[in-house]
Amino acid sequence: MSTPVVIASCPPALLRRYTGQVDPVPELRAAVLEAAAWITARAASVEILGGESSLRVAEEILAGRPRGPAGVWVAANGSARRSEKAPGHLDERSFAFDEEVERAIAAGDVAALTSLDLARGDDLLASGLRGLADVAARGGVTNADLRYAADPYGVRYWVATWEIA
């Protein structure tokens, strides 16, 4: 019996209390909500992993769903240093780093995900990569599906689904 896994970037912009008149992240929000519907249809409970800020967001998205081991939601994002205007300004190392993580997520590549340079990720203000590695290490990843990948504000966002054995 496989466990459904969502990997989704959860910036504070998704929170109700930070809603403006115009949604600055409509595509991310749509992909995140679709992933939330996907996992709640398959898992009676969800374990949430991620950094402090992302956890708060994920909890709001999954409100009403009990915490438990039937499904896993990993709140993660890539570098926040992808442009001059990015929150973390520009660090040219971002692109190769994010490409490597993204390829691994899309392929469900456990070996790659458990050998990421986490210190570099920290430098680049990536988030949730330890949770990602932790989940990948739990069992074979199947049906890896990268549904959204973009950086509208200089932060690399992903939404992907997996199943793990």
Next chain:
Amino acid sequence: MTLRLGRHRFPDDRKLMMAIVNRTPDSFYDKGATWAEDKAFDRVAQVVEEGAEIVDIGGIKAAPGVEIDATEERRRVVAFVARVRAAYPDLVISVDTWRAEVGRAVCEEGADLLNDAWGGADPGLAEVAAEFDVAMVVTHTGGVAPRTRPHRIEYDDVVADAISSTTRQAERAVSLGVARESLVIDPAHDFGKNTFHSLEVTRRLGEMTATGWPVLVSLSNKDFVGESLDLGVGERLNGTLAATAVCALAGARIYRVHQVTETRQVVDMVDTIAGLRLPRRAIRGLA
């Protein structure tokens, strides 16, 4: 309450205009308009003419970018401070720097006020202020490093955090020998804060003024105005003035601005409405 800024005393509660004069090629609003020293000097003349009591001279833009070390920062501001000091003995000269080394150099040339925009990043700056008996602005930045943008910062209560941080820095400065009457607190809109935080600080500014410390607000053309109204950097004057009126009603003492004339009018009108200022000249219906 008397506010003493260097050798200049402001005995009443009159609100003061601090005009921004950047010695940078790339600040967000003026984009190098006063990079050439003569242009900067002309701007000082202009803002003095417009009634600014204070000029705030800064050598490094707030946004991230090419590193400007202390030597380059000194090159941009120190000689200019000396030139302004010689030409305008009655003008309060403030310097926007986080570095004690730069603070020392500009105080040696006659600066009156150190505007510590980055929340005490260099703890030695307050010691310099004490040594030279100059005034100081202390700011709330949520602990971010100089020239970094806020990234997912959260507060249980941003106003409580701003009050706690700035009053703690002010008391520390007093304990180091800065005169109590020479300290100003600033919530530092948008520094370590998202738009919602800056709006809340504005809405609840009365809690900061109620501390008794004089409050400085730096609203001018900032992103919280831009995001509220969806307007670019050059289109934010009206929104800035609206925020200014709210801060004036709440009792802010010093206004750090690009546009002196407009801000002075808004603040004077608010004070007149509040009964703190007499209309200049009234005869309509009274003849």
